[in-house]
Each structure stands twice: as C-alpha cells, then as structure tokens.
Amino acid sequence: MQRRTFILAAATAGLAAPLIARAKDWPSQPIKLVVGFPGGSTPDMVARTLSEPLSKALGVPVIVENKSGASGNIAAEYVAKATDGVTFGIVINGNLTSSQMLYPNLPYDPFKDFSYLSLLTTAPLILVAPASEPSGTAFFDLARKEGDKWNYGSVGIGSVSHLGMELLKADVPGLDPLQIPYNGGNPAVVTALIGGQVQMALMPPGTALPQVKAGKLKAIGVTSAQESDLAPGIPSLAKAGVKDFNLEVWTALVGPASLPAAVQKKVSDIVIAALKEPAIRQKLLVQGWQAVGTTPQEMRVRVEEEAKLLGGIIKSQHIRLQ
Template identity: 75%
Template sequence: MQRHTFVMAAAAAALAVSLGAQAQDWPTQPVKLVVGFPGGSTPDMVARTLSEPLSKMLGQPVIVENKPGAGGNIAAATVAKATDGHTLGIVINGNLTSSPMLYPSLAYDPAKDFSNLCLLTTAPLILVAPADAPEGAAFFKKAEEEGDRWNYGSVGVGSVSHLGMELLKSEVSGLKPMQVPYTGGNPAVVTALISGQVQMGLMPPGTAMPQVKAGKLKAVGVTTTERSPLVPDVPTLAEAGVKDFTLEVWDALVGPASLPAPVQKKISDSVIQILHTPEIQKKLLAQGWKAVGSTPDEMKARVQKETALLGNIIRSQNIKLQ
C-alpha cells in the first residue's frame, strides 16, 4: 500500500513538472488571434492593440486573423475546434451568452468548448433619442404616454440593441415601443433617429456621441449604475428614474477547452498585466473601451450572470434565429 502511494505521488509530481515545463516553453510557434469581425471593427481594434505587447511578452508573433460572419459565431467555432494549441479568439458577449439560445444549430457550446481567459474591455450603451426629445424622467413619461405608437431602432433581431431594449421594457412599467430592425447597422439607426422614424435606440458611445455632440441626437442616459468614464457628461438611466438597470457590451479572450491549464494561466496573467498598463488603458479609452483585465473566474461569473439575464428575455419573447 505504501509503495502504491509512493508511486502515485511520484507520478503526480512528474506530471506537475511536465505541465510546468509545458507552460514555460509555450508558445513554440506564432499565436493566432481570431476575430469574428472585419478589420476596423471595435473587436479588431482591441485585438490589434493587444497583439504587439502580447507578442513581446510571449516571444512569438501574435497574428490577428479576421474571420467575420454570423455575428462572430463562425470565428468562435473556429477557436472552439482548434487543436494546434496556439489559436485564441476575441469574442463579444453575445457569442458566449445569447447565441446558444438564439441559434438552435450553433456549432459550439460556450460552457464546454472554451477556456475563459480574460474579460478584456467593457463599454456601456447609451439610450439615444431625436434631438428634440424630452430629457430625463420626462422622456420616460412621454414614452409611457405614447406606448406602442413609439418605435425603437435596432441593428437586428437578437442583437444587443434589440435584447437590451426588451430588457429595458421589462423593467420600466408602461414602456412599450416596438422594434424596427435595420440591416444597415448603427448608421441606418442613426439616420432613422435623426429623421424621427424611430424615437429611441441603444447605441455604443463611439456611434452615439458624435451625433449627440453635433446636436443631432439626445443622450437620454447611459446603461451603467454610475456615470461612465467614457462619457462622463451623460447621465445614468438611474438619474432619469430607471433604477438598477445595467447592460454593457464587452470583449473577451478565449481559447479552446483543450488548452492546458498552465498555458491558460500564462496567457491570462500576461494579458491582465498588459491591460493594467496606463499606455494600453489610454489607447483603449480612445477607442471607446474601458480596460478590465479580469481573472478567468471573474469572467466565468460574468458570462453566467448575463446568460441568465438575457435568457429570460429570449425565452419570454420566444426569439430564435437560424
């Protein structure tokens, strides 16, 4: 019995040494960073901001590969199925939270097929309206009076601009605007808001604020509990009387679930260190992002919380995409 215990202990020690060496040696070839959106998109800019410092830290080139399509789900599936040990991906929150409920034939399972490495960046959404709309609580009073005679613009069914508005409707009694989805994305929604075709919409700061500053749109409130450093002059929805409503968009770093744990830790620790540097924080802030640099456990908890939150809306509205 003692000999068996000794052999088991020795095997465990040898495995620990082997795994430690594996992490120390990794990467042994260029690292691919797959992004599910085209060049110039916000996830792409985050990827390219991180690729150079990460390459220096790891001692191997970090190559950004754009693989757009299906709201980032094609790229996410590519990462989930990767077997070379050197493929990572930058995904948006929908890829890990709402996509499994929206796409019945999704080619991956976020809970099983990924290693959660780091929550990279967050940004609030801004509830915007035409320039002549009332402000603050008066806006919501008017919206309740208009009921379903008012519309809101979204960039498509299942998008955060759709699910976020439905979530807001579920939390604000009497708020009943109807969705008008636009295939032209945020620019089309902006045009519809300016012309008065729709009366509200949720947008990222980078899209909303140039129009607000130009006097073409009004920022009703930001979807965080406190004012965002990205848009410090925009009040929170709580200041307009909508309590406890929080919704952000974010980018995260993932790898395939097969990635060895010591390698996962090496990547996470490296990226967290990079994101905590003032230079990178400043660059990301200029792109409209707040640098986060969470631990894998913190990222996992965030994914689980938002999956439950958005899942309630998707199920109650029976929203499905093919």
C-alpha cells in the first residue's frame, strides 16, 4: 500500500511565541484522561499506566474518567467538544477509522475534530480454528473447498473481528465463510468454536492463547505483518500463504482540535518518552499490548491509511450500523 505523508500546517511566527508561553505555564489544573470503556478494560489499563508518568512530568494530577458506550464513540465526542484545555482521550481504532462510515450520524469528525498526539499501543489478532482443523496453508486449502458451508464467529457487526475477517476474505480468493455475530462477545465465540458451530474467528491474544495452550483451539496465525511478542511461537498469516495481510488493534492519545500546538507537542513528547521506558513497556506487555509511541504525523498517516482500507471493505460489503 502506498504511503502518503500528511504535512500539518505550521503556526505562523506571530502566533508561535504566545503558544509556547502558554505551554510553559500549562497546565494549571488536573488533566482529564477520558476512556470510552469501563474500568478494567484494556484501553482503561493503558490510560492508568500512562497517567503516572504524565502526572509526574506535568506536575498535576491526571484523572482517568470512564465514559462508556457506543464502542467508545461517546467518550470520543466528549473529547472532541472539550474546551477546557485539559481534556484528552484514549481511543481505539474504530473511533478514528471506521465509525464515521459505520454510523451515518456520528456526532464528530475523526479527521477534523481532534489533535492527534501519539499512537500508544498495538496488538495483533489471532486467527483461530477448532483444534481438529489443519494448520497453515492446509487450513486455507480446506476453507476454500468448503466455501460458504463454513462460518466464522464475530463479536458483532462492524467490530474488528467482523471487518478483519471480511478483509481476509478479500485477500484470499475462494475464502467465503459466513459471519455469525455473538452478543456474548469473545467467550461466546470461543464456545462456538469448540462446539464446531463456527470454523474460524479473529481473537485478541489474551482470549485465544489460553484456549490454544489448553489444546481446545488451534492458532492459524497472527494478523500482524510479523510474529508478535504477544503471541510467541505463532506464525504470521504470511507464513500460511496470506501475503501482505496486516491488521492490528491499537490505542491512541487525542485531544480536541482546538488544543494549542505547543501544548500538543508538550504532551506528545512526554508520552513518546514514557513509552520508551522499559518498566512501562513491560507493564503494557503484561496487559496485552506492545508499546509504540509515534509522532502526531506518523499517527495521522496510520489513521488515514487504515480508514481507507476499512472504508473500502465497509463500502463493498454495505455494512452499516444505527
């Protein structure tokens, strides 16, 4: 896929000095780190892991605030419309890449209403199958043969487990399992896989690996371009014959678009430095994440590319949510 670099407009010389002065004085009150998922969720754990180094660097408390609902879109809207200068958000892929195409009345614009600060963490998914199925290229040979006689499980329409499988189907000629969405989330999909109601599914490592180690499921491959420390010993899908497939889940730090440029840089620099710390990287790894830490420009490129990729599959498959 061709990469395009999006260059952000630079502040004029006349505005730079006031913004820098404001960044030196900022913040004068506690920071709010808003998460669109409940306490104990993986995005929440990322927020709480970063709150300590942020607080230490900024000299004020960092308060994690959970605003659950609508797959994180309620919290994303709250951050986009914040005007207090101290509200930030931890978002996931869908809030910036697919929600605008899935929800016709999304109350924010993911490309215009946020300041992108840094991609924080990534994790691959694992393509899993019942333990009785073959591995590697033999699995895909059998899947092609079975066509739409096979099913795949997802945690819901528009979820990454749904969109990821549709992307995989587009990349593997002849692969055509039908989706069965489960309201019970990943545990329900695991039960369906073990019971043979579905023949494949994309799952996070934290859910898939215990079942694979117990011999109840078989791991076909990870969806990242290369093998992952989060799923040691499991090959990439490329080794199973699926070339150039790369899909990860991630978290990112955003602020409202109105956030002064110098404040954006200050926060971004702190977070990037924190994500290089071995102790923080290890803590995130235990939580099921690989620490990344990108510049705002690098994050924007990633979001633009992924939105284009997911948008293509959403449009071609006529996927919509209310």
